[in-house]
Amino acid sequence: MMMMMMHGARRGLSVVARHMRQQQQGGTRSLPVRLHPQTAQLAQQQGRWNRLSPWTVAVMQQSGLQERSVGKFVAFGIIYTLGVLGGLLVYQTINAKDVTDQERRETWETIANSYDKDIHDSERSTGVLKQRQQLLQQHAAGHVLEVAAGTARNLPFYPPAVSQLTLCDQSQAMIDEARAIVQDFDTQHPHHTIAYHTVETGAASSDNVHDAGSREQPEANIAVDFLTGGTEALPFPANTFDTVVDTFGLCSFDDPVTALREMLRVCKPGGKVLLLEHGTSHWLPPVSLYLSWRARCHAARWGCWWDRDIRAIVDDATRQYEQGGCDASTDANASAAPSPQPRVRVEKAASFHLGTGYAYVLHKQR
Ligand SMILES: C[S@@+](CC[C@H](N)C(=O)[O-])C[C@H]1O[C@@H](n2cnc3c(N)ncnc32)[C@H](O)[C@@H]1O
Numbered sequence: 001m002m003m004m005m006m007h008g009a010r011r012g013l014s015v016v017a018r019h020m021r022q023q024q025q026g027g028t029r030s031l032p033v034r035l036h037p038q039t040a041q042l043a044q045q046q047g048r049w050n051r052l053s054p055w056t057v058a059v060m061q062q063s064g065l066q067e068r069s070v071g072k073f074v075a076f077g078i079i080y081t082l083g084v085l086g087g088l089l090v091y092q093t094i095n096a097k098d099v100t101d102q103e104r105r106e107t108w109e110t111i112a113n114s115y116d117k118d119i120h121d122s123e124r125s126t127g128v129l130k131q132r133q134q135l136l137q138q139h140a141a142g143h144v145l146e147v148a149a150g151t152a153r154n155l156p157f158y159p160p161a162v163s164q165l166t167l168c169d170q171s172q173a174m175i176d177e178a179r180a181i182v183q184d185f186d187t188q189h190p191h192h193t194i195a196y197h198t199v200e201t202g203a204a205s206s207d208n209v210h211d212a213g214s215r216e217q218p219e220a221n222i223a224v225d226f227l228t229g230g231t232e233a234l235p236f237p238a239n240t241f242d243t244v245v246d247t248f249g250l251c252s253f254d255d256p257v258t259a260l261r262e263m264l265r266v267c268k269p270g271g272k273v274l275l276l277e278h279g280t281s282h283w284l285p286p287v288s289l290y291l292s293w294r295a296r297c298h299a300a301r302w303g304c305w306w307d308r309d310i311r312a313i314v315d316d317a318t319r320q321y322e323q324g325g326c327d328a329s330t331d332a333n334a335s336a337a338p339s340p341q342p343r344v345r346v347e348k349a350a351s352f353h354l355g356t357g358y359a360y361v362l363h364k365q366r
Helices: 002-024 036-046 054-063 066-093 101-125 128-139 172-188 256-266 285-302 310-322
Strands: 142-147 160-168 193-196 220-228 241-247 267-276 346-351 358-363
Touching: 101 172, 101 241, 101 285, 101 310, 128 267, 128 358, 142 256, 160 172, 172 193, 172 220, 193 358, 241 256, 256 310, 267 310, 310 346, 310 358
Parallel strands: 142 160, 142 241, 160 220, 193 220, 241 267
Antiparallel strands: 267 358, 346 358
16 A cells, blocks of 8 residues: 555656656646546546646546546545544543542642643743733732632732732642742742742731842732632631732632632722633633533543633622622621622623633722
8 A cells, every 4th residue: 555655656746747847848838647538538628727737637647536526525524524523522422521529629639739830831822821910910909818829820920019918729739839839939030029928827927028138129028828728718807808819710619609709708898809710701602612512521630610601600799799698708797697798890801712711800899
């Protein structure tokens, strides 16, 4: 088979070479090769001598293909490709196994130490790093709580207006990674305008500022403390933080509506909840179909549901919060009858990546 293909290719090439020689010598532009009789007859009937390139003729001759067969060949290719894709779709749909919340939690523990490396390049090339920067530089200030903080990927983007940072995540492995990254940040980013130092949870921001060494004088040296725990029941009183940040957490929480209500609860009146998320697309139905189809595979690999309806989650959580539904909180008032809470104004709601990326700024009114 291989020999036949090589022989055919050699003959085709020599035909073309002869044709080019003829052209250089001012030869005719008519067909340079002896065609398969059926091909020649067809081409003659249709008066297409000059429209067939020598390459096409060579390939047609070697394969015994007639011009009208090309259409059939292309049609076969399309049907074949659709068949393969359809088969894959059915296979995936039948075989994708369910992923439990417990399995997703275990995924975070497993991927914590490779998470940064695995996603950094794709975040840079798809503009996600820019999105992080824009959101945090413009809106983060004061004492910031970052939930589902993962490996502290937002550290490079906090502005000097931030005075203290509390990083919280359900996964102990993620918190361990985050702590190591914070401790190493100044060494890795000696020219960055912000320095970070770690403090015990709940300590004042001036405690334990480490020696900046040979590092350039930073504009701010932000104290960072850590907490391992779920966002759905934050162990803070209401109205504690100036800013609450969640990047790519709503796709990961077991109960995203309760988690967002909690973020609103612990945010001070006048403060902001900043969200950068991914989820289903309201722009392009085929994209959301694809996300839903691949959702279980994605959840098994990355621990998150990338087809959640982020817009609906934000709407439900803000409405429930305003109506006073804060039953999941550890706030002392939680067991009392629901009382209306401050209103939440959506200061910014942007989407990107064909509608699968979301950036929100929620402003808790005074
Ligand atoms: C997609 S990662 C996002 C990490 C980080 N925020 C970022 O922007 O790269 C999701 C994170 O949510 C954490 N997580 C999942 N469920 C959680 C929960 N109920 N409460 C707090 N963190 C949770 C996971 O451990 C993981 O670190």
